Amino acid sequence: MASQSLDIARRSATTTQPPNVRGDVPKVAKLIDISKCIGCKACQAACMEWNDYRDKVGTCNGTYNNPPDLDADQWTVMRFTEYEPEGGKLEWLIRKDGCMHCADPGCLKACPAPGAIVQYGNGIVDFHEEHCIGCGYCITGCPFDIPRLSKKDGKAYKCTLCSDRVAVGLEPACIKSCPTGALVFGTKDDMIHHAEGRIADLNSRGFAQAALYDPKGVGGTHVMYVLPHGDKPEIYDRLPKDPGISPWVSVWKGVTKPILGLGLGVIALGGFIHYVTKGPNEADDEDAKEDKHERR
Amino acid sequence: MHVTRRQFFKLCGASLGGSSIALLGFSPAQALADVRTFKLERTTETRNTCPYCSVSCGLIMYSLGDQAKNAKSSIIHIEGDPDHPVNRGTLCPKGAGLLDFVHSDSRLQYPEYRAPGAKSWQRLSWDEAFSRIARLVKDDRDKNFVAKNAAGATVNRWITTGFLAASASSNESGYLTHKVVRSLGILAFDNQARV
Secondary structure (H helix, E strand, C coil): CCCHHHCEEEECCCCCCCCCCCCCCCCEEEEEECCCCCCCCHHHHHHHHHHCCCCCCCCCCCCCCCCCCCECCECCEEEEEEECCCCCCCEEEEEEECCCCECCCHHHHHCCCCCCEEEECCCCEEECHHHCCCCCHHHHHCCCCCCEECCCCCCEECCCCCHHHHCCCCCCHHHHHCCCCCEEEEEHHHHHHHHHHHHHHHHHCCCCCCEEECCHHHCCECEEEEECCCCCHHHCCCCCCCCCCCHHHHHHHHHHHHHHHHHHHHHHHHHHHHHHHHCCCCCCHHHHHHHHHHHC | CCCCHHHHHHHHHHHHHHHHHHHHHHCCCCCCCCCCCCCCCCCEEEEEECCCCCCCCEEEEEEECCCCCCCCCEEEEEEECCCCCCCCCCCCHHHHCHHHHHCCCCCCCCCEECCCCCCCCEECCHHHHHHHHHHHHHHHHHHHCEEECCCCCEEEEECCCCEECCCCCCHHHHHHHHHHHHHHCECCEECCCCC
8 A cells, every 4th residue: 555645535436435534635736837848858758767668759740749649658748839929929839738637537437447547645646557448438538638548558548647756755757857947846735826926927927818727627637737828728739728527428427327237236136036936937848849959 | 068048048148247237336346556666766876967968967877776796786767866056856858868878779888990981880998999099199299299389489289189078077077187188288179068
């Protein structure tokens, strides 16, 4: 069992109660200050080193995104956007994409494999690939399109927020590497406080709409952005303005599953009562004849 | 084993029912899970300086093994040194990817020599390499050293050879390198310290 700060708060496809006597541990958060990011990709390299994965060398898709997309072998990607605001200006927007570690994780809710996705007490959402059955429901459930199925082993992978480092009191690998201080890590309260200072600074520099991205539709996230154009998150390579878990996840897991379970129980009970009251169905002569015929 | 039609249907029904019940969550496991084991738990930490540019970021290299007699050490991870005043733990993508540089198949690990016009490199021992360098340096300096210029002023310069030193040197090795190179009369001298 991990240290108590990493008690399991939620576990996929599990109905038993997780341990919660030790009370609320501080929630952690990663803050990505887009206004300070220079797109150097040190975080990408540090992530690959710490988590021991190496993507294969790919091809250029006409942008600075390298590799072009997230993958089972690439848990974070810098997404570059050329944005033209009014007045003939050009802004080069760079967003570090990866798991947002939602407080209300759609992946965990959609996952049918017990224990394949867990949420720790500190808010980190982690995949345990040894329990993953490779169905890909987590991808459907994710409002940010983050998990990827590996072609090597058919299991889903994504950012762990370096749960193994955080468990021993270290910051995630990407945070440590960031040379401009665009990535910061700490308790969620501290990160919100830090963001307020950054937003005030951006406001004084002409970004009146600067805002913190901590979307309420998924209960807030443990990876937050400081967006200079906080009113238009979608310009940062399609960052959803109001993300939410697909209604199909709650229809299927919240309504259909209990009804089907109840139906199954009723059928089992009915069968049992029928067996007790009517007894087993004996084979009559005709069936026996048929069987004999088939045997020949 | 002989299975009648009736028994076959029974078997199918039972296995379908059983698997449905299991899939619907009626086989609860304990709510336990663990994080990946922290991989630096018992590694040896060694301080070093990044070999790339002249910023000279501080590094910590984490190696497997406790340096006991029968254990062969191997570097398994490299990170920025939080106590280093230059980078305070941060690294650029090149520095952050140093582990692959250390373990690269094409990393130069011994002196090699390619003769003029030759197509391939040949391996040399360090002694051969040092002797050859010393011989050529001495020959070139003997031939091209300028003690006095045309006006008769003492200049003691040697401008046909240059010297490249490493950015990652300490102050002490930088001082010594400077003294050795300047005392030979070399003017073209770059230690990449331009930040």
